[in-house]
Structures are given as C-alpha cells and as structure tokens.
Amino acid sequence: xxxxxxxxxxxxxxxxxxxxxxxxxxxxxxxxxxRTASLVLSGAAGLVxxxxxxxxxxxxxxxxxxxxxxxxxAGRLILIRSFQREGETGIRKDDxxxxxxxxxxxxxxxxxLGVGCFFCLLLQDQTISLLSLTVVTGTAGGLSxxxxxxxxxxxxxxxxxxxxxxxxxxxxxxxxxLFLTAEIFFYIWALASIVDRNHRHLxxxxxxxxxxxxxxxxxxxxxxxxxLGLCMFDADGxxxxxxxRVAGLCNVAxxxxxxxxxxxxxxxxxxxxxxxxxxxxxxxxxxGEMALADGRTLQMSHHPMDDGGSIAIIEDVxxxxxxxxxxxxxARHDPLTGLSNRSRLMSGLVASxxxxxxxxxxxxxxxxxxxxxxFKTVNDSLGxxxxxxxxxxxxxxxxEAAGEGDIVARLGGDEFxxxxxxxxxxxxxxxxxxxxxxxxxPQDLGLERxxxxxxxxxxxxxxxxxxxxxxxxxxxxxxxxxxxxxxxGRYRLFEPEMDIQxxxxxxxxxxxxxxxxxDGAGLLLHYQPIVDLATGRVVAREALIRxxxxxxGLLPPVRFIPLAEDTGLIVPLGQWVVEQAxxxxxxxxxxxxxxxxxxxxxxxxxxxxxQIVAAALAASGLPVARFEIEITxxxxxxxxxxxxxxxxxLATAGVAVALDDFGTGFSxxxxxxxxxxxxxxxxxxxxxxxxxxxxxxxxxxxxxxxGTRLAVATVAEGxxxxxxxxxxxxxxxxxxxxxxxxxxxxxxxxx
Ligand code: C2E
Ligand code: MG
Ligand code: MG
Numbered sequence: 001x002x003x004x005x006x007x008x009x010x011x012x013x014x015x016x017x018x019x020x021x022x023x024x025x026x027x028x029x030x031x032x033x034x035r036t037a038s039l040v041l042s043g044a045a046g047l048v049x050x051x052x053x054x055x056x057x058x059x060x061x062x063x064x065x066x067x068x069x070x071x072x073x074a075g076r077l078i079l080i081r082s083f084q085r086e087g088e089t090g091i092r093k094d095d096x097x098x099x100x101x102x103x104x105x106x107x108x109x110x111x112x113l114g115v116g117c118f119f120c121l122l123l124q125d126q127t128i129s130l131l132s133l134t135v136v137t138g139t140a141g142g143l144s145x146x147x148x149x150x151x152x153x154x155x156x157x158x159x160x161x162x163x164x165x166x167x168x169x170x171x172x173x174x175x176x177x178l179f180l181t182a183e184i185f186f187y188i189w190a191l192a193s194i195v196d197r198n199h200r201h202l203x204x205x206x207x208x209x210x211x212x213x214x215x216x217x218x219x220x221x222x223x224x225x226x227x228l229g230l231c232m233f234d235a236d237g238x239x240x241x242x243x244x245r246v247a248g249l250c251n252v253a254x255x256x257x258x259x260x261x262x263x264x265x266x267x268x269x270x271x272x273x274x275x276x277x278x279x280x281x282x283x284x285x286x287x288g289e290m291a292l293a294d295g296r297t298l299q300m301s302h303h304p305m306d307d308g309g310s311i312a313i314i315e316d317v318x319x320x321x322x323x324x325x326x327x328x329x330x331a332r333h334d335p336l337t338g339l340s341n342r343s344r345l346m347s348g349l350v351a352s353x354x355x356x357x358x359x360x361x362x363x364x365x366x367x368x369x370x371x372x373x374x375f376k377t378v379n380d381s382l383g384x385x386x387x388x389x390x391x392x393x394x395x396x397x398x399x400e401a402a403g404e405g406d407i408v409a410r411l412g413g414d415e416f417x418x419x420x421x422x423x424x425x426x427x428x429x430x431x432x433x434x435x436x437x438x439x440x441x442p443q444d445l446g447l448e449r450x451x452x453x454x455x456x457x458x459x460x461x462x463x464x465x466x467x468x469x470x471x472x473x474x475x476x477x478x479x480x481x482x483x484x485x486x487x488x489g490r491y492r493l494f495e496p497e498m499d500i501q502x503x504x505x506x507x508x509x510x511x512x513x514x515x516x517x518x519d520g521a522g523l524l525l526h527y528q529p530i531v532d533l534a535t536g537r538v539v540a541r542e543a544l545i546r547x548x549x550x551x552x553g554l555l556p557p558v559r560f561i562p563l564a565e566d567t568g569l570i571v572p573l574g575q576w577v578v579e580q581a582x583x584x585x586x587x588x589x590x591x592x593x594x595x596x597x598x599x600x601x602x603x604x605x606x607x608x609x610x611q612i613v614a615a616a617l618a619a620s621g622l623p624v625a626r627f628e629i630e631i632t633x634x635x636x637x638x639x640x641x642x643x644x645x646x647x648x649x650l651a652t653a654g655v656a657v658a659l660d661d662f663g664t665g666f667s668x669x670x671x672x673x674x675x676x677x678x679x680x681x682x683x684x685x686x687x688x689x690x691x692x693x694x695x696x697x698x699x700x701x702x703x704x705x706x707g708t709r710l711a712v713a714t715v716a717e718g719x720x721x722x723x724x725x726x727x728x729x730x731x732x733x734x735x736x737x738x739x740x741x742x743x744x745x746x747x748x749x750x751x
Pocket of ligand 2: 542597630660
C-alpha cells in the first residue's frame, strides 16, 4: 500500500488503509491497467476538443495540443500493455514503479486537458466552451471511478483538470460565469468524496475476494488432502464436486472421474461395484461395502441433502475390517497353536449336536479329549520355549490326523479336544489309535536331544453318552482320567461307571476338605524308623500319613495325596502334618528326629512354609535340630527361585533337608548342586532289586559313593531282608529304612 501513501495530498491515509495487505494493493493497482477503453475515450474526447479549436480558430497551438494528446495517449497505452505483458510472465518487478509511471502519464494528460480547457474558455466561443466543459467534467467524473484504486492520485487528477477550468470560467466569461466557477469547486469536492467512497468499495471488494479465495483454497486443500473420497451430486443427480482421492481409492484413472457424470455412470465407470448405483440414487441415508480385486474393502456412505442433491463419502476400511477379523480370530482361536479355542469348540459341538437329529440313523457326534503325558516335565526341565514347541508340534500332528470337518481345539495347558460331527465310533477309535501312535515316543523339537512325550485320550459320544455339550465334554474328560489312571499313552471310551468314579473322587475331595476343617479328624501319622547301619540305633522317624476314612477305612497316601495336590488341599494338609509330627516327636523319650515329607506342589505354593515350621516347633517345644524335611527331585524341576529360597530359609533356621527317592525320575546331579542337602535317600526300588540285579547294586554303590564324596549321608530305603541290609552296608550307605527295622506304626506305639 506504500504506493498510495506516496501521494499524501489531502489527508493522511487511515490506519485501516495502511493495514491493507500488499497483495490487495497489488490487486488494486492492477485495476488501473485493465480498462483501456475508458482511457482511449478520454484521450479521444480531448482530441475532439483540440480538433474543434483548430477548426474554429486555425491556431497552430491546437495542432500541437492534438499531437501532444495522441503522444500521451499512445504512451499510456504502451505502459498498460507492458504492465499486462509482465503480468503474463507471472513475475512483476516493482509495483511502485508501475504506479509512479501510471501517475505521471495521468498527471500529464489531466494537466493537458485542464490547461487546454482553460484556453478554450478564454476564447469565449460558445461551442468550444460547451464542448470543452462537457469533455473535462465527463472525464473528471469518469476518473473518480476509473482511478479510485489510487484515491489521492485520482483527486489530484480531478483538481489538475478542473482547477484551470474554474479559472478559465472566472476569467473568460461575464460575471454569471462566476457561478460556473463556484459550481466547479463544488464538483471537485463532490468528485473527491466519490473517489474516496469508490476506493473504499473497491478495497472492500478486493478484501472480500481475497477472503473468498483463501477460503476456497483452504476448502480445496482439505478436499484434496482428506483421506476420504468425497463426491457431491447436484439436484439433477450429476457429479458436481469430487476430490482427487476418489480415483485413487476406486483404482481408476483420474480422468474417469468427470464432473457431470450421472449417479448411474459414476457407479458403472468409477465404483468397483456397479450395484451401488441403487445406494447413490435412493433418498435415504445408507452405507454399503465394496470389495476390490486387490483385497481392499471400501465403504461408501450416502447422505441426501435438503436441496435435492447428495453427498457420497468413500472410505478405505480394509485395515478396520482386518483388525475386526483379527479380534474375532483371537476370540475364537488359541494364540499359540492357531487351533480353535474352547469357546469355538463348544459352539461347534453345540451346533453339531443340534444337527444330529437330521442325520441318518446311527450317526453320532464324538468328542476326543486329549492330554499330553509328560508335558509338565518337558516344560519344567527344558523350559517354556520347549514346552511351547511341543504343544505346537502336537497341534500340527492333531490337525494332520483329524479328518475334514473335524474341529480341533486346544482347551488350555496341555489339553486338546477333537469333535467329529457325524462320524462313526470306529472312525473315532481309529483316530485315537493313530494319535496315540504318532504322538507317543520321541519327538524332535529341534533341541539337542529328543523329547519323549505321549498322549492319553478319553472318548465320549452322542447320543449314547448324552446330548448336552458340557456333559459330553465332561464325560470325555472322565474317560481321559481313566486312560491316565490305567497308565497313560492310551485311549479309553467313556463307560457309565466312570461317572461313579468321578462322583467318588469328588466325594473323597469333599470328605478330605471336611476332615481338614475338623482339625484333621481321621488323619493319622504313622512313623517308620530310620537307623544308623553301623550301630543299629534309631536316629530318626519318618512321618507317613494315613487317613482313617469313615466309610472306606484306612487309606494309604497314594489314595489321597495326588487328589490333595490336584485340588490345592495339599497346603492345609501339609500344615496339619508338620504340626502333628512336631507334637508327636516332642513326646518321644528317645529324642530322635522326625522327618516330614513335603510335596512339590506344597513347596511352590505355600510361601509361608518356613513360618509354619517355626510356629509348629515353637508350639510343640521340639528343637529344630530334631526336625527334618524330605523333598523329591520334582520340587526342584520347576526351577522356581521361590522353592530354593524357601529351602534356604528352612536350612538357615537349622532344618535338615533330605532328597527323597533319588534314583527315580531325573536323578540329575544338577539338583545335588542346586541345594546343599543333608541326606540323600536312595529309592527302595534299587535296594529291593540290588541283591538280584548287578546294575541296581552298581547304582546303590555309585550313589553311596557320591554321598561319601559330597559328605552327605545316604539313606537306603525299602530294606526288607538281611541280604539287602548286608549289601547296602557293604556298598557304603550310612543309614537305612525298611520293614526289616520296622514298619510305619501309629504314634501311640512309640514310647
Ligand atoms: P516315601 O517318602 O518314599 O516313603 C516311603 C514309602 O515306602 C512309605 O510308603 C513306606 O511305607 C514305604 N516303605 C518303607 N519301607 C518299606 C519296605 O521295606 N518295603 C516296602 N515295600 N515299602 C516300604 P507310604 O507310607 O505308602 O508312602 C508313600 C509315599 O507317600 C511316600 O513315599 C511319600 O512320598 C508320600 N507321603 C507319605 N506321607 C506323606 C505326607 O505326610 N506328606 C506328603 N506330601 N507325602 C507323603
Ligand atoms: Mg519320604
Ligand atoms: Mg522315599
């Protein structure tokens, strides 16, 4: 706007004006260079006056005026053309220079016209006076609009034109012409205010135009850059607005998306699915999806507008659909193996059972319930990665073996199930046999050594074993339990008696719970002596639990310890044993130690064991030096730091820890290193066979030797005969336990 302030003629520019941006100033300037016709007309009018003067007076000055008029007009036209040319190149150097050049031309031509008219009035020729007055007032009036872009300049031009005319009127006519002079002053004043108003209008218009253009540019940018495809159809159903995303989304050339297309043409030529024409032409809000050949999914939503037109928005929903499919997949599949999960298996089973009445007579739905044998050992000893690899391998084998239409699922942990809808019992048995064969034995998991595994399978079948999905699965589970109880690595078909066994197991669990709630009523501890083989003296007694069941009589530990371990009852049961053993031993007059068996399940779970032992010792008054615990190797297999920290806490408190049943299971030397055991108990099975089998004798010798070297006492378990005693003595065992020295007997039998 600086070019406007170059000419501070009447008043200083208002703050509003100076605030106008350079862009608006440039646009205002451009208005001066657009209308050449008005310029030519005003030039021609001046020429007419000069020619008329020449015709009336023959004055050579009139000729000079004409020539000057033509030259100035030509110069100004050339200037305008040059400005336009430079505009076409897109680079305009300096707006000030252009403004200045235009103003110089304007000032010259205004002055020429004003001065020319002044002389015309002095001629006192009525025709010339009238003509010159008409031309000069008309031209001044035209200027007020034409040059309103530069208001002070336009006002200056008006003054330059009209002031000489006013002077001419004052000097050249009679006194009545003075009215004309006065009127010309009014005219100047009026034109100045018109210029100002015109300028304001022009400026307002420019600002509004620019604001509109900015808005349009923003709208255009938003349309182009939005991730959605947008189409607007007018009231005639023709494409009126469309953004560039539509072509990309629909995989068509941009030229195919032409404005003016009807909804039908748009559906056929642009959309991947022409049937969506119906959606575009209906007068309701609606959405539809279209699948593209490249796997993408587009969603189109259609919104009618009040003016009869409509908007269609096209969106790529492929990622959303994929995520939904993933969520659905995850909700119905096991993440590790990719097999169906329990919920999918159950819905499949329910559907198969519902369809069963429509199938031919004799058809059935079979459920195979599988459990991997030895999985826990693999997981505990080789780590979870190996366990996972084994589960995946099993899942693959199951999928391979299962028939088409069978549902294979992982129910959790190492439990799997197969549902065979509509197959025969023979087919189910055949599958079970194949699975037992293929899943049993060594498996290659890509580890250094092969892993031994096996599978036990329970089979239940509808309609024979029930038509309810949950009951059928539970019965297959009972059959599985029976298969495991029968020695694992086999399948069993559900039999009605198994229901009874399961009920009996549940009843036994409830009875044990009740017994524990009643302070261990019915539970008994028997004690078996452990003797020093050199002297024959009893050095300790092992506490061995029995349960005097009200209906079943005296039950050995094998009948209820596994049940207690499975159900978690081992924790209160173990506590009862510790407390009872302490109370009993505190009364023994020979003051020997008591050894208590601690289950691996109890050691991992019961974090308070050291406190329980301490409390039991304190309550009974038994010195800690007379208290020992026995754990089996499997307690260490989990590699759980909590187990070791509990053992260390107990050892620090002065409790002796013996490794029970060594020689069975893993018999890993790693475990002997993991914890400084006070005793190693050699399993009774070796001792029993050692007198007949050289290999068993060698094992006893090796273990006794190991104990001597590690300075750990070895206890030979299960000594029944003198021969066995002689052997274990000879092989170097320090302590012994077995029927030869005494059977487990009630506490009351010990003095
Ligand atoms: P264990 O700790 O190895 O106990 C030795 C088992 O061998 C006892 O069986 C004992 O009666 C038996 N035995 C001892 N000498 C001879 C012998 O000369 N010949 C034969 N054939 N057997 C002999 P029991 O009492 O049936 O206990 C079996 C297992 O039950 C125990 O093996 C122990 O692991 C577990 N157990 C017993 N009481 C408890 C307890 O209070 N808590 C826990 N967690 N487990 C217990
Ligand atoms: Mg024991
Ligand atoms: Mg033992």
